[in-house]
Amino acid sequence: MGFTLLYMGLVFLIPVGAFLLYATTMSWETFWSAVTQRQVVASYKLSFGGSLMAATINLVFGALLAWVLVRYRFPGKRIVDALVDLPFALPTAVAGIALVTLYASTGWVGQYLDVFGIRVAYTQLGVVVALTYIGLPFVVRTVQPVLEDLEAELEEASASLGADRLTTIRRVIFPALFPALLTGYALAFARALGEYGSVVFISGNLPFRTEITPLLIVAKTEQYDYHGAAAIGTVMLIAAFVMLLIINGLQWWTSRRHG
Amino acid sequence: MQISFSHSKLFNTRHLSRLTAATLLGGAALAGALSLSAPALAQSDRVELLNVSYDPTREFYREYNELFNQYWQNENGQTVTVRQSHGGSGSQGRSIIDGIDADVATLALAYDIDALHDRANLIPEDWQSRLPNNSSPYTSTIVLLVRDGNPKNIQDWDDLARDDVEVITPNPKTSGGARWNLLALWGYGLEKFDGDEEQTYDFVRQVYANVPVLDPAARGATNTFVQRRLGDVFIAWENEAILSVEQLGAGDYEIIVPSLSILAEPPVTLIDNNVDRKGTREVAEAYLDYLYSDEAQHLAAKHYYRPSNPDILAEYSEEFPELELFTIDEVLGGWQEAQQRFFNDGGVFDDILEEINTQ
Numbered sequence: 011m012g013f014t015l016l017y018m019g020l021v022f023l024i025p026v027g028a029f030l031l032y033a034t035t036m037s038w039e040t041f042w043s044a045v046t047q048r049q050v051v052a053s054y055k056l057s058f059g060g061s062l063m064a065a066t067i068n069l070v071f072g073a074l075l076a077w078v079l080v081r082y083r084f085p086g087k088r089i090v091d092a093l094v095d096l097p098f099a100l101p102t103a104v105a106g107i108a109l110v111t112l113y114a115s116t117g118w119v120g121q122y123l124d125v126f127g128i129r130v131a132y133t134q135l136g137v138v139v140a141l142t143y144i145g146l147p148f149v150v151r152t153v154q155p156v157l158e159d160l161e162a163e164l165e166e167a168s169a170s171l172g173a174d175r176l177t178t179i180r181r182v183i184f185p186a187l188f189p190a191l192l193t194g195y196a197l198a199f200a201r202a203l204g205e206y207g208s209v210v211f212i213s214g215n216l217p218f219r220t221e222i223t224p225l226l227i228v229a230k231t232e233q234y235d236y237h238g239a240a241a242i243g244t245v246m247l248i249a250a251f252v253m254l255l256i257i258n259g260l261q262w263w264t265s266r267r268h269g
Numbered sequence: 270m271q272i273s274f275s276h277s278k279l280f281n282t283r284h285l286s287r288l289t290a291a292t293l294l295g296g297a298a299l300a301g302a303l304s305l306s307a308p309a310l311a312q313s314d315r316v317e318l319l320n321v322s323y324d325p326t327r328e329f330y331r332e333y334n335e336l337f338n339q340y341w342q343n344e345n346g347q348t349v350t351v352r353q354s355h356g357g358s359g360s361q362g363r364s365i366i367d368g369i370d371a372d373v374a375t376l377a378l379a380y381d382i383d384a385l386h387d388r389a390n391l392i393p394e395d396w397q398s399r400l401p402n403n404s405s406p407y408t409s410t411i412v413l414l415v416r417d418g419n420p421k422n423i424q425d426w427d428d429l430a431r432d433d434v435e436v437i438t439p440n441p442k443t444s445g446g447a448r449w450n451l452l453a454l455w456g457y458g459l460e461k462f463d464g465d466e467e468q469t470y471d472f473v474r475q476v477y478a479n480v481p482v483l484d485p486a487a488r489g490a491t492n493t494f495v496q497r498r499l500g501d502v503f504i505a506w507e508n509e510a511i512l513s514v515e516q517l518g519a520g521d522y523e524i525i526v527p528s529l530s531i532l533a534e535p536p537v538t539l540i541d542n543n544v545d546r547k548g549t550r551e552v553a554e555a556y557l558d559y560l561y562s563d564e565a566q567h568l569a570a571k572h573y574y575r576p577s578n579p580d581i582l583a584e585y586s587e588e589f590p591e592l593e594l595f596t597i598d599e600v601l602g603g604w605q606e607a608q609q610r611f612f613n614d615g616g617v618f619d620d621i622l623e624e625i626n627t628q
Binding site (some may be wrong): 047048107111118131210211216220225230235 | 359360363384388417440442443481482483484485489492496497499609612613614619622623626627
């Protein structure tokens with residue numbers, strides 16, 4: 011216990027604490043004007059909105075993928091299972107360059123989308139694509155073990171008691187999976203919020219349009235405006251913390267309700 | 270010994286080794302004098318330097334380090350191992366401020382080296398006057414790279430403001446190199462509109478309205494132009510532009526030299542605090558001084574940097590066409606002022622981008 015706390019302190023709390031302490035060395039006015047610049051506010055919308063969308067997409071498809079990986083047998087299943095972790099292992103810049111190569115209007119995928127007038131690279135859609143890509147493993151990896159524990163007999167029992175497929179999903183499977191889904195969602199969201207490496211390649215980084223908040227933090231450090239960078243960082247940290255708190259609270263509430 | 274605690278002595282040693290370095294350049298005839306002052310350093314037969322530089326100098330310094338090692342070995346019998354670090358100029362500068370053990374810094378713009386004095390007091394304020402030519406042994410300029418055959422018929426900066434032209438340039442907020450691009454445009458505008466700032470602003474705004482993507486760094490922008498085939502013209506450092514043409518196949522790109530451009534001076538400096546602590550001042554000074562030698566100047570030209578020695582530059586007149594060049598000090602009052610006015614928050618660049626993207 012003591013060791014754990016020490017570890018937590020050294021690795022996590024001290025850097026975050028030092029960072030927050032640094033942010034408090036500036037006056038409230040400086041802080042406020044740094045975090046409410048129009049360009050910065052526009053980037054919050056993209057960063058938070060894009061991260062929420064990406065996490066939502068991952069929630070749906072991550073759960074599906076986990077389901078398929080647990081319940082179905084097919085050739086190459088182990089390979090697919092291993093591939094899920096790829097976004098963890100790949101340097102994010104590589105992921106970004108790969109995505110932009112695919113989705114640029116000259117790319118393998120992009121040229122066909124272009125026919126329909128859909129542009130991914132250098133748009134907000136591109137940001138969501140990149141964030142979805144890097145967040146994929148989180149939902150799969152949190153839902154998968156819970157699904158593995160959920161025996162098929164449970165569904166059979168439900169069916170034999172007269173429940174149709176939809177009712178079984180709604181009343182039996184979903185409540186069991188709900189906490190894991192939420193955790194995966196929260197992790198995918200948090201990861202997307204802080205992502206820099208892959209997004210800057212695909213987004214185009216146009217202020218007010220496709221500029222994410224982490225890029226602005228980098229831009230601030232480039233002009234030695236460490237205070238401004240810390241101020242924006244603080245806003246992101248607090249917002250992310252509040253969202254994670256809400257999600258955790260929701261999880262606690264449902265687990266109490268379902269006992 | 271080289272390192273001393275008293276301030277005055279420190280000053281003296283610096284002068285002494287400065288002299289030594291000059292003697293070194295003087296040639297073999299003075300090798301005797303050198304051997305008198307060298308023993309102070311020649312404690313071991315190996316010495317290591319760390320050169321913190323920016324991205325496109327990688328290949329040049331790899332060769333230069335070998336050249337310098339040979340030279341130093343002949344003169345001094347010591348083997349010099351130079352470690353290299355490359356990255357974005359601004360972040361490299363910040364690593365030095367944060368304590369990386371650099372002996373010399375060779376960055377993309379004086380602003381990033383000024384910060385070493387302003388933020389951490391690692392070097393004296395007058396660092397840039399310590400070596401010839403504003404401490405820039407090689408220079409470059411900003412040119413235009415277009416696709417083969419120049420399909421959009423781009424001849425000068427004016428064409429970049431045309432509605433049918435897409436321009437690729439990185440984000441000057443995060444890329445040091447991209448700041449030169451904007452300043453080159455601005456200088457051209459001032460010349461064209463007889464110093465009228467409003468017209469110049471409009472001109473630069475029109476060009477940035479044609480920029481579809483603002484990559485955070487120069488290498489990313491090259492990728493966008495070359496691999497993604499986005500854009501009609503790429504604003505680039507001359508050395509990078511020639512490199513692209515040579516490496517990516519001569520038939521694919523052409524360099525357009527504008528009528529007027531900015532003289533890009535990537536400066537070099539000793540990190541006084543670090544070399545005094547490590548006792549490497551003498552060899553580090555020689556390392557920088559030797560950049561101005563004929564051999565090193567030819568090497569710079571080989572890597573597409575313009576030699577600062579005018580005689581050697583003249584030998585490469587085919588590679589480096591003559592054009593009218595202005596300096597940032599002449600036209601824009603130096604880096605500190607330019608950074609403040611154009612690139613800091615609420616500066617000209619922010620205004621332009623806000624105007625373009627919120628209309």
